[in-house]
């Protein structure tokens with residue numbers, strides 16, 4: 322049986338970001354590393370967007386937008402992103418870029434097998450796949466297991482679920498220089514539902530029908546909503562050139578409590594997804610750097626965690642959406658009403674001071690949040 326220093330179970334965003342930082346650190350240059358991933362990761366399985374000023378991934382971003390639309394039934398507002406840009410990266414470009422960046426600096430073996438089980442034993446860790454068994458000193462796991470989240474009630478789970486189509490339209494209906502961040506003008510049906518539009522040109526865009534809610538829909542419901550939206554934009558003919566779908570957990574569940582001495586959960590499985598937004602890409606870049614530094618000097622992954630004030634803010638929002646799912650439109654509309662988003666982006670990046678937090682919180686509907694705080698005090702944290 323082959324033994325490695327580190328095994329990464331799953332080879333997506335969390336793993337590749339961590340390896341990106343490993344490759345920048347000589348400590349890892351003599352380590353034997355194995356990545357076990359069930360898919361080939363050669364196709365574009367998702368589109369990542371995030372806001373940033375400059376990013377180390379600028380060379381692979383195929384779009385950098387300076388403004389964005391926010392819409393609801395009463396308002397159409399062009400958001401001023403300030404010093405930020407909204408950046409778009411196709412996952413296939415990211416997978417290739419990271420592999421090219423790390424191959425000269427690390428000894429990483431990539432294998433395509435399905436993991437059945439992994440565990441920490443007395444002397445080492447063991448990973449079992451459909452074909453082989455492997456041992457290692459430490460495991461970095463990014464395979465998300467929803468079971469512990471579903472088996473508790475203290476930290477509610479909202480799902481960010483969506484289907485997206487990249488369409489080529491006959492009519493020029495998209496504003497190429499301005500994506501639609503959230504369009505709440507669509508029917509809410511008692512939930513938080515919005516359209517998200519990423520234009521490649523005036524006749525081509527990714528359109529995603531997105532919900533932040535407890536339960537997913539039948540596939541046909543997302544697809545009908547996209548077709549209705551295209552009709553309302555004035556599109557009479559279109560071709561679907563790509564499809565994607567997702568279900569991102571939005572929860573403050575303390576994933577880090579599942580870490581053991583030599584197994585750390587990373588990516589969404591490690592709680593790197595921002596609970597209030599579902600955004601993970603930028604968090605993955607930042608937190609994986611901490612993982613890389615931590616692994617060098619610490620012998621116990623159980624001590625890798627940091628609960629901040631932002632965890633608590635997110636908890637309140639998720640409590641609210643869980644209790645009364647339809648208020649999402651009201652909350653996001655209040656936040657984006659004045660069209661200035663730089664401070665909100667900084668807040669969502671968890672980089673604001675307490676004074677700046679208060680300026681953002683002050684935009685939100687107060688009654689809803691005070692009630693949520695009151696209920697949370699009785700539920701404990």
Ligand SMILES: Cc1cc2nc3c(=O)[nH]c(=O)nc-3n(C[C@H](O)[C@H](O)[C@H](O)COP(=O)(O)OP(=O)(O)OC[C@H]3O[C@@H](n4cnc5c(N)ncnc54)[C@H](O)[C@@H]3O)c2cc1C
Pocket residue numbers: 330331332333334335336357358359360366367368369370371434435436437463464465565566567568569587588589590599600601602603
């Ligand atoms: C369609 C989509 C669009 C998204 N868009 C954005 C966005 O715009 N911005 C943003 O910040 N976040 C976005 N996210 C959220 C988040 O960034 C991604 O989900 C991200 O890929 C999470 O990284 P991860 O490493 O946790 O999981 P993944 O990248 O999914 O990696 C986990 C890997 O484990 C593999 N795996 C699972 N089970 C097994 C098994 N048994 N054996 C072997 N391998 C296994 C999977 O194939 C996968 O490659 C999006 C998510 C999706 C699904």
